[in-house]
Amino acid sequence: MLLHKIDEEVSLRMFNEDDAEEFYNLTISSKSYLKEWLGWLDYVESVEDTAQNIKSRLNEYVENRGYPKSFAIIFKGKIAGTIGFNDINRASKIGEVGYWLGEQFQGEGIMTKALNALIQYGFEELGLNRIQIKVAVENKKSRALPERLGFTQEGIIRQAEWLYDHYVDHVMYGLLADEWNKFFVTRNLAKEQS
Template identity: 50%
Template sequence: MMITTDNDLTLRTITLEDAAAVFALTDASRVYLKEWLPWLDYTRDIADTTAYIEGCIKGHETNSSLSFVILFKGEIVGITGFNSINPNNKIGTIGYWLSEGAQGHGIMTNTVKALLQYAFEVLRLHKVEIRAAEGNQKSRAIPERLGFVKEGTIRAAEWLYDHYVDHVVYGLLVSEWQQQK
């Protein structure tokens, strides 16, 4: 499946064929990403990335998650999607990461806009959440820019190598999204 936002930016469902490119991007971005993402030490080779993608595919098959590669000008520059989809409560949680070199082009803002449209129009979700580490201003800027409501902070939500970080939870209801359109 593909979601095209403009001529330069496309989201495509992640596949096993993406393993080498995703691992190479991860490896090249390792120091940059490690500041806020806890899984870098567990992604040591292409087999680890392949196992991650296999998990993504299982999530697709069970409708519990949906993962995309972010393509900018035809190149994979990051990963995004719904880390979880709760069909009973109609809530999806968006996650994302972008390589350092792809920053500053509006890629993630446009990516999340496209995911919101997909969430509310195709998946028929009632609410979308984004959670980000309290100190991660770049990640937090996305939901703040897109009109999400800051719902609260989860203390010590994630172990980040040698310390816990709090998560700020943002939410956007379908009715709020419709008002923004």
Template identity: 60%
Template sequence: MLHYDINDQLQLRMFTIDDAEALFQLTMASKPYLREWLGWLDYTETVEDSRQNIEGRIKGLMETGGYPKSFAIVYQGELAGTIGFNDIDRGIKCGTVGYWLGQDFQGKGIMSQALETVIDYGFRDLKLDKIEIRVATGNVKSRALPERFGFLEEGVLRNAEWLYDRYVDHVVYGLLRNEWAH
């Protein structure tokens, strides 16, 4: 899946180098909002940082045999966020999904539709047997997504991430291929 039209307003597509400026602007516009749960934001200071991020995503194609690991979320023609597999373990056929959405795009059902598409993609195209999502225990909005799609809570990783001035625990959610009813 290089480009997927979810509906007439929402698409998932591969990032291109041309997205660097838009990704940087979206990140900066939403930084105070996103900073509560994303620890990498202070490492994004310039458009070049976003360009390097996109180059890394493109290089990830080799790891998956030509299938993209991550996607730009495009809503009404505008870059709204990103979703994809932060990690894929080929040995156990397990992928870990990560996602974020710009503040102005919240509350429109965008991420629910994007996640459903990525779950389908992971099981169908990437031939995964399990998909995981790891979320800070206090991130209630983000935790609602895997719970809505039938992921089971598998445990809590203590002090799993350093967020600027504190550690946060992560809830690990898992969904097996035979549990996905779509």
């Protein structure tokens, strides 16, 4: 999946080196908003830092046998955020998802569409058996996404992440391939009947 058009406004595509400035500007313009839940923002100090991040994402494409692990979320032609698999365990067929959206793109349903597409990609293209998402307990917006898309809340990981000056607990969500297939079929049947 080098480019996946979700609808007329939203698509996922691989990052390319020309995205560095736009992605950096999005990150910096949303920095204070994102800092509540993302612990790496102080390490982004220049366009070059973002370019290095993109290069490592492009290397993942090669390492992952021609399948990208992460994507730019495109909304109306602009980079709105990113989504992807932070880690893939090939032996156990488990992918762990990470995502964020720029502050100005909130409330448009973009991330729900992007996560739905990534889940489908993970199960159908990558052959995963399990997709998991860890979210800070208090991050209600991010928690709503897996809950909306059929994930099961599996437990709390205490003091899972250091965020600048304090620890936060994470909620672990999991979705299995057979659960997704049932959820996907049920949802499509409901759409057809309405």
